[in-house]
Amino acid sequence: MNMEKGSSVRQKQIFYVFVLFFLLCAIAITAVYSVSIGQVSIPFQQSMQIVLHTITNGHLGSLDQVESDSYTNIIMQVRMPRVVFALLIGMGLSLCGVVMQAIVQNPLADPYILGISSGGSLGATFAILVGFGSGTVLAQFGVAFGAFAGAMATSILVLVLSSIGGKVTSIKLVLSGVVIGALCSSLSSLVIFFANDAEGIKSVTFWTMGSLASSSWSKVPIMAIVVLAGCFLFLFQHRVLNTMLLGDESAITLGINLSVFRKLYMIIAALITGTMVAYSGMIGFVGLIIPHICRGLFGSDHKRLMPASLLFGGLFLMWADVLSRVLVANVELPIGILTSVIGCPLFIYMIVKKGYNFGG
Amino acid sequence: MQLIVESLETKLGKKEIVKNISLLVENQKFVGVVGPNGCGKSTMLKSIYKSLPTHKGTVVLGDMDVLKTSQKKISQKLGVVGQFNEMYFDLTVEQMVLLGRTPHKKLLEVDNQADIDIVENALKQTNLLDYKDRSYLSLSGGEKQRTILARTIAQQPQFMILDEPTNHLDIRYQLEILQCVKKLNIGILAALHDLETAAQYCDYLYAMKDGRIYTSGTPEEVLTPETISELYQIKCETYKNPITNQLGFVYQI
Numbered sequence: 001m002n003m004e005k006g007s008s009v010r011q012k013q014i015f016y017v018f019v020l021f022f023l024l025c026a027i028a029i030t031a032v033y034s035v036s037i038g039q040v041s042i043p044f045q046q047s048m049q050i051v052l053h054t055i056t057n058g059h060l061g062s063l064d065q066v067e068s069d070s071y072t073n074i075i076m077q078v079r080m081p082r083v084v085f086a087l088l089i090g091m092g093l094s095l096c097g098v099v100m101q102a103i104v105q106n107p108l109a110d111p112y113i114l115g116i117s118s119g120g121s122l123g124a125t126f127a128i129l130v131g132f133g134s135g136t137v138l139a140q141f142g143v144a145f146g147a148f149a150g151a152m153a154t155s156i157l158v159l160v161l162s163s164i165g166g167k168v169t170s171i172k173l174v175l176s177g178v179v180i181g182a183l184c185s186s187l188s189s190l191v192i193f194f195a196n197d198a199e200g201i202k203s204v205t206f207w208t209m210g211s212l213a214s215s216s217w218s219k220v221p222i223m224a225i226v227v228l229a230g231c232f233l234f235l236f237q238h239r240v241l242n243t244m245l246l247g248d249e250s251a252i253t254l255g256i257n258l259s260v261f262r263k264l265y266m267i268i269a270a271l272i273t274g275t276m277v278a279y280s281g282m283i284g285f286v287g288l289i290i291p292h293i294c295r296g297l298f299g300s301d302h303k304r305l306m307p308a309s310l311l312f313g314g315l316f317l318m319w320a321d322v323l324s325r326v327l328v329a330n331v332e333l334p335i336g337i338l339t340s341v342i343g344c345p346l347f348i349y350m351i352v353k354k355g356y357n358f359g360g
Numbered sequence: 361m362q363l364i365v366e367s368l369e370t371k372l373g374k375k376e377i378v379k380n381i382s383l384l385v386e387n388q389k390f391v392g393v394v395g396p397n398g399c400g401k402s403t404m405l406k407s408i409y410k411s412l413p414t415h416k417g418t419v420v421l422g423d424m425d426v427l428k429t430s431q432k433k434i435s436q437k438l439g440v441v442g443q444f445n446e447m448y449f450d451l452t453v454e455q456m457v458l459l460g461r462t463p464h465k466k467l468l469e470v471d472n473q474a475d476i477d478i479v480e481n482a483l484k485q486t487n488l489l490d491y492k493d494r495s496y497l498s499l500s501g502g503e504k505q506r507t508i509l510a511r512t513i514a515q516q517p518q519f520m521i522l523d524e525p526t527n528h529l530d531i532r533y534q535l536e537i538l539q540c541v542k543k544l545n546i547g548i549l550a551a552l553h554d555l556e557t558a559a560q561y562c563d564y565l566y567a568m569k570d571g572r573i574y575t576s577g578t579p580e581e582v583l584t585p586e587t588i589s590e591l592y593q594i595k596c597e598t599y600k601n602p603i604t605n606q607l608g609f610v611y612q613i
Contacts, residue, residue, distance in 0.1 A: 243459060245447060245451065246459065249411060250508075252409070252410065254515070255462060255463040299451070300449040301452075
């Protein structure tokens, strides 16, 4: 009896490691596939040779069979940054999703729950329709700056509002987020109402649907540092994150003051989300759904949940990006649409097939 | 390890809930706190384990001044089994009990074989070995409470505070929990609502009313018809149960 149980635990562990390995391989293959499609279609074989050759600095792979010299340029300079962006943002979104759900102890939370989405939107709307005035330093950063500033300002406001009267509790956080979010949304509507700028309003709409089109190598370092540092940090926070699930009362008796950790984690998550929102707009659903899918597969223990969510989130957004480019010929769909369209059926499948009951 | 509480006062908002309470739990004694709902039992216990801020007084556990010590240090010595709380995310029983090791771990430290053994042992003491891989949320009330007790045992505390640990539980589970706690042989301070169990398990009793200690002593000294009538505003007779030789109670309004 005991031996059987031992082996079932071991089987689960082997399954988990296998899934992580599979996700890593899938990410690598998807990356190569993703860079080979586009206006100029480059055969998969050649893409692989080019990527291998460039990454290993010529030690592996050869460029002998590559048909055109411009291929290397297209892949490494034009398409690769976008793939890296998709991976990083996918990881970042699911990371913040897992963390936010733990912070507010609510399965409905996503990275944008603290009013970050409406704050970011307000900032971006302001930047697009009103602008910071030409010639100022702010004008150079434009929409990205507006979005980041808006996102950070709202999350700080939410944090301050929920700290009133002592402890930061999950209910106060959610309510403050909703209230500040509503305020920002109506301010955005006000700006749009008074703006006499059809073109601008269209860009605002596009912005709220998310896009990876602005990716470039020059933006990758900031994104990579912020997201990877966040991932690294939270990979080792599983003990506190698990304790968060128990609630304030139990956490205190285990020596952990949740109020402090909530604030700290929220600031870090807001920074990551703000940076992502600045560069890629609002990409919904990933941060909500990926953590739930991974919980359904591996349970709520953050030690397992975190690595799986990171990899799965990255892979998911890479595929959403691929589909956004190939589904309609010569048109690039906003990626935010795709994430919901692929995400929903996946989630429904989880509920129906696995009997998953939303973490509870 | 002994617990000394002196002139403890706690306010919730502006209202004084705990008024100048002093009590003593001697090493390895099982001490109970009885009193009607709203008399301040829970608030007092929460003040002792620092879940609520205290207004005045001192709490000393062994040689540690609890009110001036960090939460982590306290939790290495003091375990708490609280009343039920809601959870929206699921963990397995084993993962839940493993969280009891948290106070003894540095922030980045991982669980080792010693921790697994301690958890295994705690599960054994609470009769939960077969439930190891079960999901916590699928358990019955009694099983949940035993899991929380197992988690507190895995904490390896030298003193334990229990806040109505047997609330909502059927008789068998009540007895199992208290039996298990008694066997730990550490100092216990427990709020209890059932007078018969209090009489049966406690070495010493404090009776609370309106935020103050009304009286204290051995169960026989405290649980007299007069005191019980005064505490709970009922008519009460006590008798010696001929089968168990324990104190028995008959109540009437």
